[in-house]
Amino acid sequence: MARRRPETVSSPRRKKTASGPWWVDLSPSERLARARKLRIDPERIPRHVAVVMDGNGRWAEQRGLPRTEGHRAGEIALVECVDGALEVGIEYLTVFAFSTENWKRPKEEVDFLMDFARGVLERRRDELSEKGVRIVFAGRRERRVPRTLLAKMDETIEFTRTNSNLVLQIAVNYGGRAEIVDAARKLAAEAAAGKLDPARIDERKFSRYLYHPEIPDPDLVIRTSGEIRVSNFLIWESAYSEFVFLPVLWPDFTKETLFEAVREYQGRQRRFGGVAPVSTPPSRASGGGSRGEGRAGR
Numbered sequence: 590m591a592r593r594r595p596e597t598v599s600s601p602r603r604k605k606t607a608s609g610p611w612w613v614d615l616s617p618s619e620r621l622a623r624a625r626k627l628r629i630d631p632e633r634i635p636r637h638v639a640v641v642m643d644g645n646g647r648w649a650e651q652r653g654l655p656r657t658e659g660h661r662a663g664e665i666a667l668v669e670c671v672d673g674a675l676e677v678g679i680e681y682l683t684v685f686a687f688s689t690e691n692w693k694r695p696k697e698e699v700d701f702l703m704d705f706a707r708g709v710l711e712r713r714r715d716e717l718s719e720k721g722v723r724i725v726f727a728g729r730r731e732r733r734v735p736r737t738l739l740a741k742m743d744e745t746i747e748f749t750r751t752n753s754n755l756v757l758q759i760a761v762n763y764g765g766r767a768e769i770v771d772a773a774r775k776l777a778a779e780a781a782a783g784k785l786d787p788a789r790i791d792e793r794k795f796s797r798y799l800y801h802p803e804i805p806d807p808d809l810v811i812r813t814s815g816e817i818r819v820s821n822f823l824i825w826e827s828a829y830s831e832f833v834f835l836p837v838l839w840p841d842f843t844k845e846t847l848f849e850a851v852r853e854y855q856g857r858q859r860r861f862g863g864v865a866p867v868s869t870p871p872s873r874a875s876g877g878g879s880r881g882e883g884r885a886g887r
């Protein structure tokens with residue numbers, strides 16, 4: 590039987606696309622058969638997968654190339670990852686493109702990454718949109734981020750707004766602590782204006798002030814390159830995520846790497862602080878790890 594999901598305001602519905610790849614237009618039963626063939630349990634697909642795309646620099650250095658070539662190769666891996674997510678019916682994919690700490694890199698690399706991010710959006714927008722991908726961004730919009738990139742981000746959000754096969758959240762100038770500080774600032778401003786009673790702030794309320802409160806918490810966080818760190822990525826949202834650390838460098842990431850991580854996730858028991866495996870996470874209001882509505886099938 591097909592997996593049932595509770596309806597949420599932002600829950601994407603599968604959309605038929607005119608020119609997407611063959612697997613975008615699969616019927617629910619075809620999708621089920623496809624997942625089984627990949628040795629993936631169609632009843633326990635992570636709804637939201639988040640990825641730290643790490644290892645571009647090392648990939649390039651191993652080949653005697655400038656680090657920037659690793660980032661270029663990473664663009665193809667990103668498209669692979671999106672295709673894999675669409676193929677197995679992941680609803681939300683978040684990728685860490687540039688962190689609040691990445692400003693510490695040499696100026697030439699920072700400049701390259703800013704221009705590269707703009708270029709990726711320019712080059713891939715139509716193709717991703719045809720596949721039914723809606724693109725949103727998480728991170729601080731501040732003066733250091735070039736206006737040309739911010740404009741391209743806004744254009745991309747608008748262009749892909751009605752797509753509903755997958756939400757691709759791109760973290761640009763993103764830091765988990767910065768996100769929490771930004772939420773605290775908004776809450777404090779409302780409290781100071783007398784619009785909010787501080788005594789009524791709980792986890793559920795707080796999470797509504799994060800960058801994208803409508804996006805469910807990640808079920809699975811993947812980091813490539815063999816590093817075993819969180820690096821300030823989705824630190825509020827990943828409180829109860831399953832983590833999979835892979836030795837593969839990001840440019841070598843393929844759809845099969847994603848499926849491997851999903852299989853690993855499906856072998857885990859999620860208990861959300863309790864003692865028994867849980868299929869529907871408790872809501873934040875009762876101290877659990879999910880944002881908003883409970884989710885079935887995991």
Ligand code: FPP
Nearest residue numbers: 642643644645646647663664686706709759
């Ligand atoms: C980490 O590798 C990767 C990055 C800092 C950038 C990744 C960005 C992309 C693949 C493109 C994303 C752009 C958009 C708009 C989605 P690293 O440089 O830290 O590698 P290292 O750890 O081996 O040095």
